[in-house]
């Protein structure tokens with residue numbers, strides 16, 4: 001690629017949404033879970049992905065993360081087709097996927113986990129993580145597996161800060177956490193969006209995630225049933241009517 005082509009591509013990338021799914025079909029071996037999903041996450045947006053149990057939310061995040069095979073359709077990050085790339089290649093392009101259940105190295109200390117999360121040798125990484133999550137201070141030499149569920153979640157979230165991603169996908173960020181910790185997690189996610197990071201958030205607390213969302217999708221049996229304003233879904237029983245009967 002010439003310099004001119006490179007700069008044209010980067011201008012095109014800057015104008016593209018951070019994530020765009022076009023007619024995505026995906027699932028597991030013989031089973032197709034997502035049936036032609038279209039979804040967009042612009043820079044700085046907080047996009048809520050809601051739906052009943054089994055609707056396909058985690059499958060969608062795993063597919064974007066490169067952990068499930070794309071059967072057809074396109075997945076683009078900043079205008080680039082990443083559908084055929086391995087998971088680690090998508091991470092290199094700015095993707096941070098925090099799966100359900102605290103993605104930390106349980107046998108390593110908090111400090112070692114934070115060092116691994118930092119993309120480069122960054123002397124300020126630990127300080128920045130502790131500033132964002134004060135509950136980790138004083139625990140840097142503790143083994144991650146011995147942290148409480150909430151502390152492990154904070155540690156998992158720190159990768160969304162230290163990896164300097166363009167897109168953060170979080171699956172069930174608040175599952176099993178005390179309300180005060182949930183507030184801390186959501187405030188952190190909002191602060192990332194304010195800094196221009198694009199967020200795709202799946203959470204059981206629909207009401208809570210809709211409060212910080214700038215856009216919402218509801219998945220129903222692997223298809224997009226709602227694509228619009230979060231505030232609309234907070235009215236009356238509209239959300240229930242979308243997730244009703246799976």
Ligand SMILES: Nc1ncnc2c1ncn2[C@@H]1O[C@H](COP(=O)(O)OP(=O)(O)OP(=O)(O)O)[C@@H](O)[C@H]1O
Pocket residue numbers: 028031033051052053054055056057058059060
């Ligand atoms: N490894 C797998 N192999 C086969 N089918 C799977 C696998 N994992 C999930 N599924 C099926 O895919 C469908 C969607 O599951 P998924 O976990 O994506 O839903 P979800 O919307 O995240 O649900 P929940 O809110 O309960 O976590 C379900 O029918 C589930 O049984």
